Amino acid sequence: MAKLTIQDLQRLPKTDLHVHLDGSLRIPTILQLAEEQKVKLPADTAEGLRPFVEVGDDCKSLVEYLRAFDVTLSVMQTYESLVRTAFELAEDAAKENVRYMEVRYSPILHQQKGLTLHAIVQAVLEGLAQAERQYNIKTGVILCGMRHISPDISLRLADLTVAFKNKGVVGFDLAGAEENFPAKRHKDAFGRVLQNNINCTLHAGEAYGPESIHQAIHLCGAHRIGHGVRLIEDGDLLNYVNDHRIPLECCPSSNVQTKAVKKMADHPIRLFYDLGLRVTVNTDNRMVTNTTVSKEFQVIHEELGFNLEEIKEVIIMGFKSAFLPYALKRALLAEVVHELKAFKPGSLESKKEQL
Structure with a gap:
């Protein structure tokens, strides 16, 4: 198998369908926002702060992984900070040729300084729109209910999702710790979203x-599944997911860090792909996991043996799985398929085409 470089993978057009805004800040931005807002951080230099907001493979659990969000959320409580962080996330993604990205976050976590839920959504949409005007990237927003917060709050967030339908919000999600917080408690929120013909995904x-x-599929009506690595434990459900083409939003590096899988060699994305499931490759949290979409493809290329043709197929699955209207999706897919056919590793010609 010819080895692909990170530069090759950066040049490929890509999606990122599972990326959390509050886990994908730039460390210098956190420091600057904290200074402007007089927020006390655990450290006041980039190197000092890094251990608090980036985790490595020595992370013990999802609970430990989530501690970084206490830091990021502390500086994401103003309209301006949300515009800026949303813009920078889309800018960083565009610079590695992510063409379509769905950014998710829970507005309820950004109200510490009195912002209204509407203003919070508007700020993120404004930042993403600025990036779309400057770069070759399309974006959508997924609003998240939280498993450990009251189902009544999820219902409010579902109503917010309905209010911003066709205004940049493309879906609804349920995030947060899974154990002891079953999705079925939030099924009314998903009922509200589905009754309004809006897409949903669940962690x-x-x-x-x-x-x-x-529960996510049969009680909440999930159109996609966030992560889904434990699907490997139920062959009958796996076949159902495959038969109904329910996409899996795979986040390989994050899954190793949160101990959803013990090591990369154990990640089921290889088996899922070989069985024909619709798999997509995503970052989850660009800063916390210290990754990019290109790095995630490099990981599955080098450690799970995905070759260029298989990577191209996974990329196409990403675009097919986007929460986009059919006509837009079809046009975007046609453009991407044309580029993928012309792509050659290390080719100067294809580099010029990307510029």
Whole structure:
């Protein structure tokens, strides 16, 4: 198998369908926002702060992984900070040729300084729109209910999702710790979203078993599954997911860090792909995991044996899985397929085409 370089992978057009805004800040931005807002951080230099907001493979659990968000959320409580962080996330993604990205976050976590839920959504949409005007990237927003917060709050966030339908919000999600917080408690929120013909995805099968995925699909109507690594434990459900082309939002490096899988060699994305499931490759949290979409493809290329043709197919699955209207999706896919056919590793010609 010819080895692809990180530069090759950066040049490929890509999606990122599972990326959290509050886990994808730039460290210098956190420091600057903290200074402007008089927020006390655990450290006041980039190197000092890094251990608090980036985790490595020695991370013990999802709970430990989530501690970084206490730091990021502390500086994401103003309208301006949300515009800026959303813009920078889209800018960083565009610079590695991510053409379509769905940014997710829970507006309820950004109200410490009195911002309204509407203003919070508007700020993120404004930042993403600025990036779309400057770069070759399209974006959408997914609003998240939180498993450990009251189902009534999820219902409010579902109503917010409905209010911003066709205004940049493309879906609804349920995030947060899985164990002891079953998705079925939030099924009314998903009912509200589905009744309004809006797409939904749920974090499931990451820190809890396949029954979590079962609830997400059969009780909450999930159109996609976030992570889903534990699907490997239930062959019958796996076949259902495959037969119904329910995409899996795989985040390989993050799954190793949160101990959803023990080591990269154990990641089921290889098996899922070989069985024909619709798999997509995503960052989860660009800063916390210290990754990019290109790095995630490099990981599955080098450690799980995905060759260029297989990577191209996974990229196409990403675009097919986007929460986009059919006509837009079809046009974007046609453009991407044309580029993928012309792509040659290390080719100067294809480099010029990308510029």
